[in-house]
Amino acid sequence: MTDVELLRAPLCHTPGDAFRDEGALVTHEDGGLAVRDGRIAACGDFASVRAAFPSAPITDWRGGVILPGFVDTHVHFPQLRILGGLGRTLLDWLEHVALPEEARMADAAYAADTARTFVRALVSHGTTTALVFGSHFAAATATLFDAAAAAGVRVISGLVVSDRLLRPELLQSPREAHRDSSELIRRYHGRGRLFYAVTPRFALSASEATLEMCQTLLAEHPGLRAQTHINESVEEIAQIPSFFPWAADYLAVYERYGLTGPNTVLAHDVHPTDGELARLAASRTSIAHCPCSNAALGAGIFPLQRHVAAGVHVGLATDVGGGIGFGMLKEGLQAHLMQRVAHDPVVLTPSQMCYFVTKAGADAVGLGDEIGDFLPGKSADFVYVRPQPGSPLAAALQRAETVEQMLAGIFTLAGAESVREVRIAGAAVHRAYDATLGEAVAP
Numbered sequence: 001m002t003d004v005e006l007l008r009a010p011l012c013h014t015p016g017d018a019f020r021d022e023g024a025l026v027t028h029e030d031g032g033l034a035v036r037d038g039r040i041a042a043c044g045d046f047a048s049v050r051a052a053f054p055s056a057p058i059t060d061w062r063g064g065v066i067l068p069g070f071v072d073t074h075v076h077f078p079q080l081r082i083l084g085g086l087g088r089t090l091l092d093w094l095e096h097v098a099l100p101e102e103a104r105m106a107d108a109a110y111a112a113d114t115a116r117t118f119v120r121a122l123v124s125h126g127t128t129t130a131l132v133f134g135s136h137f138a139a140a141t142a143t144l145f146d147a148a149a150a151a152g153v154r155v156i157s158g159l160v161v162s163d164r165l166l167r168p169e170l171l172q173s174p175r176e177a178h179r180d181s182s183e184l185i186r187r188y189h190g191r192g193r194l195f196y197a198v199t200p201r202f203a204l205s206a207s208e209a210t211l212e213m214c215q216t217l218l219a220e221h222p223g224l225r226a227q228t229h230i231n232e233s234v235e236e237i238a239q240i241p242s243f244f245p246w247a248a249d250y251l252a253v254y255e256r257y258g259l260t261g262p263n264t265v266l267a268h269d270v271h272p273t274d275g276e277l278a279r280l281a282a283s284r285t286s287i288a289h290c291p292c293s294n295a296a297l298g299a300g301i302f303p304l305q306r307h308v309a310a311g312v313h314v315g316l317a318t319d320v321g322g323g324i325g326f327g328m329l330k331e332g333l334q335a336h337l338m339q340r341v342a343h344d345p346v347v348l349t350p351s352q353m354c355y356f357v358t359k360a361g362a363d364a365v366g367l368g369d370e371i372g373d374f375l376p377g378k379s380a381d382f383v384y385v386r387p388q389p390g391s392p393l394a395a396a397l398q399r400a401e402t403v404e405q406m407l408a409g410i411f412t413l414a415g416a417e418s419v420r421e422v423r424i425a426g427a428a429v430h431r432a433y434d435a436t437l438g439e440a441v442a443p
Ligand SMILES: [Zn+2]
Pocket: 074, 076, 229, 267, 319, 322
């Protein structure tokens, strides 16, 4: 038998769909997680897991909580340095804040430095898997894949393609975009933990020839994902008819070019029609909900109740840099807060927030069989959240009577400072320096 490590701490996960199943959250107050060869060997009460692996060395993590690794379903790596561009609306922010910075990715060294910082930011916030918008430049997009591979992080990304409306240096002809995308697919798709996603920026910036090129790539390479934006701001949606006069609605543009389905994630969908929701559900297309970004750019309040009622699958996302940072816990809290002021709210439970940041995202990005919860056989991707001694979170966890209450406290109070250790396939990809315990651990 190969070596087994047994971790002991309160733990929880959501193997079921927390929007359909009230019992989706599984908790173990004195939990045991057995890891063998980078995979979950067992998860349950410590005593029973201990009995199954009596000779395994024990890592005692009581004092914190173990959660599955977080999955960010929509985030832009070239926008790392422009976080904080507050007070604008989408199209204004794109033109004056986001796109000038994205143009700087023409400098591959600048891009590589950004990519390394980006990957560190993901893991230091507990994100183990991310569906990432790459750059408009192939060399810059390659630096992201390289940084993710070096760190061991699961990243699904692709060259961002556009051939109109944006600054000229960000545009590519469909032929050039096909050539560069094909080369990136050849180099990275399916290599280790990397996957490729066909990534038209959004319908307004992609001509029908570019969208057709995206469809061709999907047909040429089985297993690719696709990602783009939809129905984010009212101003954006109002321009769709002038570019696509034949389209009944925004979604119809993507449908015509095969950019919907179980391998596609569409970001935002703040302003969908009922017809679009029904078709998203029927095609099993996922939505990336970005509540911090929706508030920061004034896009609107996400109609979660309508998505759930229509049967549309929704994951959660930070949307850096339209959003406000890398924390998926913060994003879960913001989703909760935005719903409290929604016209037709879903009052999110800790179970639903946990599901949102873990299993829902795993399913959205097509990795639900590999990650997202602690079922035996899955990759051992997990986050150890432990409060700083004397902090409000420490007090809240001490006071909590159930793991579900701990979870609510973690979503409300935990930032990156409480993300103590992050593992992917059982291996540490992040360890926090903890001065209070006298430990200095290199990341
Ligand atoms: Zn975005």
